[in-house]
Amino acid sequence: xxxxxxxxxxxxxxxxxxxxxxxxxxxRMAFYLLSISMEExxxxxxxxxxxxxxxxxxxxCNGITHVDPCPLCTDPHRSDELLCIVEEPYNVAxxxxxxxxxxxxxxxxxxxxxxxxxxxxxxxxxxLLSRIEKGKFKEIILATNPTSEGEATAFYLASLLKKxxxxxxxxxxxxxxxxxxxxxxxxxxxxxxxxxxxxxx
Amino acid sequence: xxxxxxxxxxxxxxxxxxLDKIVVFFSRDKGLIKGRAKGARKFGNxxxxxxxxxxxxxxxxxxxxxxxxxxxxxxxxxxxxxxLQTDFETSCFLSYWAELIEEFYPARIKEELLFRLLLSxxxxxxxxxxxxxxxxxxxxxxxxxxxxxxxxxxxxxxHRQLSQQVWLSPKKDGFLCxxxxxxxxxxxxxxxxxxxxxxxxxxxxERAPLSPDISRQLAPIIQSxxxxxxxxxxxxxxxxxx
Ligand SMILES: [Zn+2]
Ligand SMILES: [Zn+2]
Numbered sequence: 001x002x003x004x005x006x007x008x009x010x011x012x013x014x015x016x017x018x019x020x021x022x023x024x025x026x027x028r029m030a031f032y033l034l035s036i037s038m039e040e041x042x043x044x045x046x047x048x049x050x051x052x053x054x055x056x057x058x059x060x061c062n063g064i065t066h067v068d069p070c071p072l073c074t075d076p077h078r079s080d081e082l083l084c085i086v087e088e089p090y091n092v093a094x095x096x097x098x099x100x101x102x103x104x105x106x107x108x109x110x111x112x113x114x115x116x117x118x119x120x121x122x123x124x125x126x127x128l129l130s131r132i133e134k135g136k137f138k139e140i141i142l143a144t145n146p147t148s149e150g151e152a153t154a155f156y157l158a159s160l161l162k163k164x165x166x167x168x169x170x171x172x173x174x175x176x177x178x179x180x181x182x183x184x185x186x187x188x189x190x191x192x193x194x195x196x197x198x199x200x201x
Numbered sequence: 202x203x204x205x206x207x208x209x210x211x212x213x214x215x216x217x218x219x220l221d222k223i224v225v226f227f228s229r230d231k232g233l234i235k236g237r238a239k240g241a242r243k244f245g246n247x248x249x250x251x252x253x254x255x256x257x258x259x260x261x262x263x264x265x266x267x268x269x270x271x272x273x274x275x276x277x278x279x280x281x282x283x284x285l286q287t288d289f290e291t292s293c294f295l296s297y298w299a300e301l302i303e304e305f306y307p308a309r310i311k312e313e314l315l316f317r318l319l320l321s322x323x324x325x326x327x328x329x330x331x332x333x334x335x336x337x338x339x340x341x342x343x344x345x346x347x348x349x350x351x352x353x354x355x356x357x358x359x360h361r362q363l364s365q366q367v368w369l370s371p372k373k374d375g376f377l378c379x380x381x382x383x384x385x386x387x388x389x390x391x392x393x394x395x396x397x398x399x400x401x402x403x404x405x406x407e408r409a410p411l412s413p414d415i416s417r418q419l420a421p422i423i424q425s426x427x428x429x430x431x432x433x434x435x436x437x438x439x440x441x442x443x
Contacts, residue, residue, distance in 0.1 A: 020216070020217050020218030020219065021218075113296075114437035114440045115436060116436075117436050117439075119440050147253060148292065152286050153289070154287075155288060156289040176244055177245065178245060183247060184249060185250055188250060
């Protein structure tokens with residue numbers, strides 16, 4: 001069987017570890033990397049190393065940051081009464097882009113997932129609870145994904161948060177913008193009905 | 202590349218690449234099928250909630266030669282069990298069922314009885330059945346369908362009729378009478394034998410013949426058989442113990 005020269009084989013093996021990258025894509029990426037200049041290759045390598053050296057998880061919210069605590073946690077213009085709990089650091093970016101949320105975040109770095117061996121302990125629930133205990137939050141928004149794992153996580157957290165005098169909310173689920181009612185399944189339509197809002201003028 | 206379809210239950214799904222999901226189905230007439238749902242991670246995609254674990258669906262797919270995954274072109278939701286999974290403990294039990302099926306039946310082979318078992322257990326749970334009891338029921342039938350459940354009528358070694366007092370054979374594949382049981386251990390709980398016999402004639406929708414407490418006591422015994430035959434402990438099992 002034909003085999004690539006060892007350094008190339010090594011590069012392909014490393015690229016295959018990327019999420020969603022299979023043997024074919026890894027091969028394509030490796031050949032692309034071989035085609036770029038030494039200068040470009042150095043820039044890429046440096047960018048990876050610099051990101052790895054300088055970026056870490058915020059000790060307060062688990063978001064990614066280069067200063068601890070992160071700017072979102074220390075920004076005096078943000079409200080300390082609102083907390084939004086999300087699954088992944090990139091979810092923070094998605095919500096920030098809307099510009100309508102002005103509270104604090106907490107990143108779970110995953111969801112409860114028995115098949116992945118992730119239970120309450122692995123999810124760092126204790127850290128979250130002690131943060132809420134010490135904080136002055138009035139509303140906690142559970143912004144996990146509307147998937148079975150995301151929902152199980154939200155309901156689990158809600159059961160733990162009941163003991164705090166806070167309002168607990170969940171992001172509305174329902175019809176995606178630009179979709180057609182005909183193509184929505186019964187779960188989606190039911191959720192949309194449950195989460196309906198009054199039209200006011 | 203002909204289009205094929207089957208009724209199936211989603212065992213699990215996970216993201217693949219930026220937009221796709223890989224979905225593991227247990228189908229009524231073809232056993233385990235793994236497929237790629239293109240664009241299933243996109244907002245407002247056509248798959249809706251149909252690819253969530255334990256969704257009972259009709260799935261349409263194409264198959265290309267020499268590929269691990271079929272390509273899912275459409276997936277219609279027939280019945281959803283998503284609401285059950287808002288409870289973390291119940292979702293742990295369902296993950297455990299899914300894991301058992303995938304471990305015991307990893308191939309594309311028709312296992313219709315197992316499919317019907319899974320669907321009725323899901324429905325029984327949805328109708329308010331006790332998750333410990335239904336899980337025992339599921340486990341016993343999984344062992345029975347796999348030919349791994351010991352015969353409760355006769356001693357495996359001497360073939361004498363068994364009383365309510367039985368011992369498990371060293372290979373965990375048969376029951377022994379008192380005379381044949383070499384190890385001087387405690388016999389198995391008589392509730393277990395009663396329960397095994399009960400499952401043969403009753404559906405999971407029937408009133409449980411066991412209290413939830415007894416159900417919980419029997420669970421580790423039944424699970425030790427499953428672990429013995431699997432030669433490993435299912436990953437989701439540790440979450441059932443807490
Ligand atoms: Zn932070
Ligand atoms: Zn005997």
